[in-house]
Amino acid sequence: MTDHLNVVLHPLVQHKLTLMRKKDTSTGVFRQLLREISQLLAYEITVNLPMTSRTIETPMTEMEAPMLAGKKLALISILRAGNGLMDGVLELIPSARVGFVGLYRDEETLQPVQYYFKVPDSLKDRLVIAVDPMLATGNSSVAAIDLLKKAGATNIRFLCLLAAPEGVARMKEAHPDVPIVTAALDERLDEKGYIVPGLGDAGDRLFGTK
Template sequence: MREHLTIVDHPLVQHKLTLMRDKATSTAGFRQLLREISLLLAYEVTRDLPMTTMTVDTPLQEMEAPVLKGKKLALVSILRAGNGLLDGVLELIPSARVGFVGLYRDEETLQPVQYYFKVPGDLADRPVIAVDPMLATGNSSAAAVQLLKDAGATDIRFLCLLAAPEGVARMKEAHPDVSIITASLDKRLNEKGYILPGLGDAGDRMFGTK
């Protein structure tokens, strides 16, 4: 059983996250840092993927060498901000299948509203990594994971940049079998459901919108 919450405290991850938190960081800089940090986080989220071996011929001799086992994993971006993490992880795992879950948060109720869902087939046979930079209230994340389970997924990991204690608790209540990998567990949510100290709205900072 994987740990429910893993905080990646690697020095490069923490350094890049600090630069992303800085409100003076440009849109282009934020986007580049997000791509870089997602590569580093991808190492952790894929650490326990199942392995097997295959026979290869090196220049010197034949050997049994380790390779990933089973069907290629699926990466699922929770739109729109998830695409920033998706791009980086795809650089590391270019053969992964890709899906998208479109959810937005009703600013009055803070509840998720679905507007799009398209994922690879055979999710039951694939490790699934759901990506979204922010785990805030946890409502949208829990809803997205439930949609993936309804589509057949049984091995799901959730990858995010930042998590709030409230979001971690919500996910653990709704999906105790889903591990969360993040670069930081921040202090709390404010009255509008934003993570403090956080880094603002990840989608707005990534795409230069308000």
């Protein structure tokens, strides 16, 4: 773990990730595992949320009780595969505001192409968590963070399932103020920009497409 990268080594996270990596894991099981692991990763990425207190009545007495402070956080899915992580995080934080950044990777240049952008208002006053299962080349992630900063976000965290060293370095260079939480830092990228050993294309495995 560094200030910029937090690899979550919790046994449940690592066990579920291994099941997701297996090539014979079905779409339905893959989808359920991603939902479960996203909640565990969300627990880690929200560990230091700002707190306040409020006077409440328990069945026994009145007390000062801890509550989350500030505006509701913003959860931003980097389409399309980000939706698989977002669903699980929303179960943990149902009050979160939700936004979407639509990017696809040009298979020739490996550069991101934007096709959609819709985010909550007042991003400058919210913790913004961007989610995308794979941090591979880092190009799409950097582009998404660029767009979020242009929209006013100043407190951003990035949540992914797998990261490659190349993607982590690219993100650190472009956005050193954005910490990354992931379940694994894999070995490398192949010549097509896929993470190795990885788990294949997260979007295809999540939605059953090719």
